[in-house]
Every structure is written in C-alpha cells, then in structure tokens.
Amino acid sequence: MRPLGKAASDDDRPLIERVRKGDQDAVRALYERYFDRIYNYVYARLGRAEDAEDLAIDTMTRGLTRLDLFQDQGVAFSSWIYRIAHNATIDHYRRHGKVSLVSLEHAPALESADPSELAVEQMSNEDLHAAIRDLTDEQQQVLILRFFQDLTAAQVASIMGKSVGAVQALQHRALGSLERALQGGRSIDA
C-alpha cells in the first residue's frame, strides 16, 4: 500500500494561524497535506475519478477559504476538512443519485458461500471497493477512514462526531456487513 502522506493530526494549528494571516506557503502546505487524502476518500465513496477530482478541489477550496468558520474548539482541522468532504459527497448523492458502478449483483460470484472459506486475499481491490460502496453511509465512512486512510479510531470518532467505542462497534458491524456482501448476501446491518 502506498502511503497517503503524513497522517492527519492536531499540529495543523500553526499552519492555520499562518493561513489566517495570509501566508500563501501555509495554504500550500495544508493543501499538500490533505488534497491526496480527500481525493482518496471521495473517490472511495463515489467510485468515479472525475467526480472525485471536482469534489476534492471543492472541499479544499471551501476548507481553506472559510477558515473564519473553523473554530478550533476540540475539533481538529483534519476532522473539519473530512466533514466538508463528507457533506460534499452527500450533496453529490442528492444531486446525481447514488451510483454503484460495479454493483454486487453483477460482481463475479464467489466460489464459496462459507464465511470461513472466504478468500479475501484473492479478491481484487475493485471488488472490495464496490462491496464497500454498497454498505450504509456510516459503514463506508468508518471502513474508508480506518483502513484506506489509516486513521485511528479516535480520529474517526472526531470526524464522525461519535465516541471511540461507538466507532469501534460500527467498525465491527461494517466488517461483518462487508463480509456478507462479499459472499453475495444482500442483508446489511445498519
């Protein structure tokens, strides 16, 4: 797995202060730090490169031009920018409908329906992405942020506005749903 760069953290504050003072280098630093991550997140949610590009740019523009709305009161900038990306994704769904490019109904059938024999190592990345996009909104979020973005449960909790325990429980259910989805089952727990 190729790294996405420095993990999102709370040490964005000095950069944010510089951005607020009009420091263009600080804007560039924040952009470099988050653009790939946001693009990756949005792409994983939508499954379309063109849409991901537009939404990632839109998210970064909103985030870096509306810092006056960002209050550093216990919520990190990283959480804030991911929330903007999440809202942009939801808006996109509302406007264009949720489109699953590789629906599980048309995905290649797996040979075994026995969970214990599910050969996840042999699955293609696209199959996994398609299966994730058929999960619920929160389940998608938690899996993408925890495993594709490599964020900690605490960071995901901050982004989703939940407790760490709730995120861990959600992650467990999401993995179970994904497993069943990969087996070809249609029953997905919320």
Place this chain on the structure above:
Amino acid sequence: MTPEVERLERLAERLRTVDPYVPPPGAKIRGWNLVLAAVEQSNTARSGVHPIRRLVLASLAAGVLLVAGAVAASADSLPDSIFYPLKGVLENTRGALTFGASDQLAYHLDLARTRLTEAQAMFARHRVDLADQALSGLDDQLNDAALVIQAEKQSDPAVGAAMENRLRQAIATHDAQLAGLQGQVTNPTALNAIMQARDRAAQALQTAARNGKGNGNPGTSPNGSGLGNGTANSPHPTPKH
C-alpha cells in the same frame, strides 16, 4: 480469538493493503490553481473592508435608513405624532433653501395650508390645545407671507400686487374652511381660537396691503371687524359665529 473475529481481522488486514486512489498530477495542479485563486480572492475581500470599518459602515447604513424612515414618517405627521418635531425641522430647512419672493410666498402659503389641515385634524381628535398651536402657526405663516409681499412691493409694485392677490385668495379659502370648522365645534376655547385665527388672517392681509413703509406690525383688530364685510375681497366671506 473466535473464528468470526479472526475472519474480520483478515478482512481488515486485506483492506489495509488496498492501494489508495492517487490523484493524477494534472488534477492536483488544477486544484492548487483554483484553491489559490479562491484564497487570494477571499483575502482581498476580507482585507478590503476591515471588521471595524464594516461595523461603522453598517451602523451608518442603519442610521441613514432610520433617518430616511423618520423623514418619510414625519412628512404627513400631525402635532400629536412623535415625528412632528422632525417635520418642523424639515420645514425650516426647506424655508432656508427657498429664494425669491414668489417662491417664499408659495412656501409660506403651503405651510399655512398645512397648519390649517393639522388644526382641523386636531379639532376632530378633540385636541384643542394642539389645534390652537396649529392655528397660531397658520397665523405666523400668513404674517410672514404678508411681510414678503410688503418687501416685494417696494422693489416691484406690480409683482407685489399680484402676490397680494395670491395671499388674498389663499386667506379667503382658509377663512371659508375656518368658518365651516367654526360651525362644527361647540367648545368655547376652540371657538375662540378659530375666531382669533380668522382675525389674525385679516390683519395679515392688511399688512400685505400696506405699501411697505410701515413696520410690518399689523396692529390689533377686534373679532370680526377686519375685512369681514362679506364682499368678494373679504378674508371672512362667511359670517362669523
């Protein structure tokens, strides 16, 4: 570790190995150009108007709106309105900006008509005190008009005479209205105020009729004894109560 947990761990590990979607370099450059342009525009907009300056501008705008609203509200206000003092200020301002004898006469006659309307409204509301004040204002305007005519007669007797005729017509109209009003009220104070107003109007006409060499003081005239002889030239065309 249960079999289920083991399976889910394997699945989680598999997810961690999925290659991330990486934006094409062109997308990143395009994004940076757009973000930079938006940030610069945002900074320009913010720095263009300092927050305190914005507050001052907003306060000024609110003040202008407030004054404009008060002015609009005062234009037709009556003596019992809170906006009435503002109306007086506006009238005085208008008077200070009125030049030329003819325009000044028009100004005083206009205000005289306004005062009479106010007096009628105050009588209708049984505010005799305010009606009396309005009638005093009417007299003041007619006297000022008479003085303007007197001064004009000295410089141009013909124009002065024409202006006197305008005053005479205006007073005749007012007197007719006052006479009608006099027939409607029963309050002695109100009756007295109306009669005094008619007398003072007649005195103003006398002032205007002088050739301008006098002191402008119309002198005194007993009630109903002014020009009220019932002729076409009388300022009291209708008999007094």
